[in-house]
Amino acid sequence: MPLNESWQTAEIPGPKKASLIIKPDIADAMIRRAKRPIMIVGHGIVEYDVEGLKLIDYLIEFATKAHIPVVVTASTNREFLNRGFTPAALMPAVDIGNRLTDPGWKGFDGKDAYDLAIFVGLPYYMEWTILSGLKHFAPNLKTMTLDCVYQPNASWSFPNSTIKDWVVNLKGIVDGLGD
């Protein structure tokens, strides 16, 4: 499978395309460099089983280790609550996307604008369009996706990968963040 072709074949944006996260260190470096990261999690994450663990469990570990606030976009909230994890905010995907384009928005804690938005688990085409909105209208924001498919409108995206390779990458990122 081509690494950096849009997963949905026709969803081709144009000249500006995401850089590939080929190794977990790249993602780790980006996350470390960010002063105000935020993670936006869609309902798709409960649908993925990753070697016996649900993707959601990886993400909870990831967010906790990296101290990244999590915004849950939809009914997935319940899954987080069931695991004893309270998201930083509940907000529909287009609403959080819209706020991220406002340079004057100081985030959920009112402190400062976010500089890195990590997306995962939205329907592919919806994540695609929202990332396009951010690519064009949030010039100061970097975006990253953690899905196992290439999202051309992000600043950084995983390549199209098999679940197996993807798990290795995700684990690598979580491990790289230390304890």
Place this chain on the structure above:
Amino acid sequence: MVNALSRKGVNLSIKELDSDIARFRDISISIGAIRQDTWHEPMGPTPFPTLSTLRNWDHALLKRYKPFYLPFCDLCCLCTYGKCDLTGQKRGACGITMAAQQSRIVLLTACIGAATHTGHARELLTSLIDRFGSDLPINVGDVGVEVEAPITRLVCGIRPQTLGDLEPVLDYCENQITQLLSVTHTGQEGSNIDFESKVFHAGMIDHVGMEVADIAQISALGFPKAEPESPLADLGLGTVDVKKPVILVIGHNVTPSAGIIDYLRAEGIQSEVEVTGICCTALDITRYSSRAKVIGPISWQLRYIRSGVPDVIVIDEQCVRTDTLLEAAKVRSPLIATSEKNCLGLPDRTDDTVDDIVRGFVEESIPGALILDPEKVGEVAVRTARLIAPKRKKQGADISKEELGRLAKKCTQCMLCRRACPNDLPLAQAIKAAAGGHLSLLDELYDDCVGCGRCESACTQKLPVHSLIIAAADQKTRTESYCIRTGRGPIQDTEIRKVGGPIVLGEIPGIVAFVGCANYPKGSREVAEMCREFAKRRYIVCTSGCSAMSAGMHRDEYGRTVYEQFSGAFEAGGIVNVGSCVSNAHIAGAAIKIASIFAKRPLRGNYEEIADYVYNRVGAVGVAWGAMSQKAAAIAAGFWRLGIPVVVGPHGTKYRRMLLGRSDKTEDWYVYDARSGGKVYAGPVPEHLFFAAETKEDAMVMVAKLTMRPNDTSKGRANKLANYIDLHKRLVGGIPPDVHLFVRSPADIPLTMKDDVTLYLKDHDWKEQPIPDPTLLPRLIHKKRV
């Protein structure tokens, strides 16, 4: 100034008009052959508005609901200066920005939609006038409907009484659509907000066009006239008697299909031929004859044709698959094209004899024909179907289970089908399982497949992927058996009088309209589930178009469809199917009638005031869960200008922009209090004007939230909040994090939730707010009124 719209040259000229709301000079309106004006209501300020007449109103809305653009492409390729790369804040060679470019495409989309409905209305009206004469009275309700054309009265300031009176209304629409389309030329409009205002204008014109189309066909063709208990019609292929000759009609313009019914009636053979339909033509043909059958929404085209059941296929206009001729040929069904807009390369046989055409079909010497005469279509279709049905023996292109296993083994697991599938369905995985004899994965995809066929075009092994799903699902299509209430048309004035108060006061929590196409993210059952839930909660639920079919395609635990479970009246807990796409006008019309009939606001040419009323007081929300078409975009735009929010499914983000409010910006949510003239914070209600939800659950919670209006009484707000909080608790978990923004006084808190909510308010620094007499229009402040 209003443009001259002369058709037969009758002018209404207002040299100077001083009313209590506005002052105008030199308005000259040419509205064609309008009969002696018997409407005594004084003319309002904006009859026949042109592109910038309502700009201030649009800008007031757009200040709250700023566009969030989601470019579908980094480039513009609309002229030979381009392609222009608009990334990184670059401008195109014409100077345009990405924001303006996106709004320009939105305008183009809305123009296509408005042109399609208006073109449809024109064709329909011309043929109805030819047949019934231009003096045929408009009659859309024998009892209880005095305001027959609320949108036309509001927008144009005229009261049409005959079919002929509708012609100048369409002249106006056509004029405005031409002006609007010209705005998208290179180097015209440069401001995205002004583009957006024109999108609203296109939407409003679209609603006028739809209203004309539907009231004309209701009046002339004897459709149900505002009947709450219009008859139920069969829905689903399982209801079709496949032993009989079967005709399939697809599209939106009922005229040729009506020709089929007329011929059957004239020959007395109605019970001998099955007339079945897909898309809005199906809905409208059941309004003409409730013996006709609806097969399903647009997504059923491939599966139904391939079943081989239809012996003759008749297509008219809009949302007809453009490969229908190919598909029809595979099952040896002749195809009759009936619209100049959709000729499919077929020879024009309009002037040939019926005998010749039928012979050609029966001998299979021609695969199809263009026939631009509805009466002839009727005779050709029926006679052909009866002659070829015994020959064809309903031979389809379905695949047997054995064949399925053999084909599945050819799959190379390249994944191209999945990558072509709009819903990203796990096709390759399912086909692999099927090759091993396990069909359940493929079977599970049946409900989520929108029937687009893209998987098949993409397959390098030329596998008929869509048909494999149908085969694995045990030909489910063949046993689908449901019912739908035939489209009733308008809402009666008497119904409006009954529910106007409870809606405006909030005792009925809202009107939720499920409209539009079938590009659903997870199948049509979600529409049925949402309808059922809101009807149970005593909202007024309206349906139209493909959504009306989807609503009927599921049964509850007692085996009832929503149309059997709930009444068809415009009342709390009713499920009101207004009809086809063009019947959407009656949903907007009902909101307008609440303002004019219940609240007695002047209607005539008084758009802003009525929209201001609807926006601040009528808790209506549109849900276009599978919105796909340009028409759906135009319909939505018409609702936005009236201040009615629209929720779409996740595919709706591909319309390229949302109109979202910012509940965190208190300064955005001030209204004038008409009583005091002061500006009052009214809370973020309704929070958004155009919103794409990710999941059904997301949508339901948002719908409940978007029915709140500044004018809600405390009792009404408590009722709306009770639904919002309860749905949030059940579907998302916990109290909604923004509930404090919607409670204005302790009396707004739902009694049963008092403890929880009060505690929450304490934690959120909540302060009591006054309830205003809300308006966005300074001229409506009472004390300043002259």
